[in-house]
Amino acid sequence: MFNLSIVIPCYNESKSLPRLMLACSNACKGRNDIQFIFVNNGSNDDTQIVLDQLLSQENYAFGKSIKVPINKGYGFGILQGLAAAEGKILSWTHADLQTDPKDVVLAYELYKKELDSNHCIIKGERKGRKLFDNIFTGGMSLISSLLLNQKLWDINAQPKIFHRDFMNYLTKAPYDFSLDLYLLYVASRMKISIHSFPVFFSNREFGEAKGGGTLRGKFKLVKRTISYIMVLRRDIIKGNR
Ligand SMILES: Nc1nc2c(ncn2[C@@H]2O[C@H](COP(=O)(O)OP(=O)(O)OP(=O)(O)O)[C@@H](O)[C@H]2O)c(=O)[nH]1
Ligand SMILES: [Mg+2]
Secondary structure, three states: OOOEEEEEEEOOOOOOHHHHHHHHHHHOOOOOOEEEEEEEEOOOOOHHHHHHHHHOOHHHOOEEEEEEOOOOOHHHHHHHHHHHOOOOEEEEOOOOOOOOOHHHHHHHHHHHHHOOOOOEEEEEEEEOOOHHHHHHHHHHHHHHHHHHOOOOOOOOOOOEEEEHHHHHHOOOOOOOOOHHHHHHHHHHHOOOEEEEEEEEOOOOOOOOOOOOOOHHHHHHHHHHHHHHHHHHHHHHHHOOO
């Protein structure tokens, strides 16, 4: 069994993959307790071809790929990757080279230090971003915290890392970008401690920014996040979550 599984959802990331794979290889150099799972999340570019080609190389034996035939959202892809993960500790991060896969290994070391029970979550806190992006994130964190009555900060920062037992509590995980919020919300409601550590976050180099990177993306993210928070709030009232 691996100690750590790192799930990396890939949606139309064929251009990022060669450098990502190299970065993953550097991140786990000299150890054999780490497994990488690359999820081709229903891409319509050459992601699968590039993944197959890279993973057939001997020096990338730390990784395996799984394929979601039709894209059903970011969260769905991650959940499929987590279901295929064999590690005791599970995690996810992004494929677009905005965060270094080394951060996950660092998070794992922090996790082991923090851990006196099975229950804690380690997450990144993004540094090196533009002022506007920081203000946006601050605003979203504040709104989410107030509406959900939990202290939540830099929700979409990567990576996220937690014990595999925690999966038992993620029974109503959403299939879209709200998965990061859901994980932190469930942990926070259960009084599981969430520790942040600084991660450097750079600009997207290849491919198209599909999430919160553009103004349009930000608008969609706010709309979706608020409507998802309302779903969570309704469930709190009903006592379901
Ligand atoms: N948008 C999107 N990304 C996905 C999906 N599945 C996996 N991903 C991956 O999720 C990661 C984050 O997506 P991005 O589009 O970069 O979102 P973001 O980092 O919030 O925003 P940007 O600043 O626009 O890059 C990337 O590694 C994507 O390849 C999906 O269904 N939609
Ligand atoms: Mg990104």
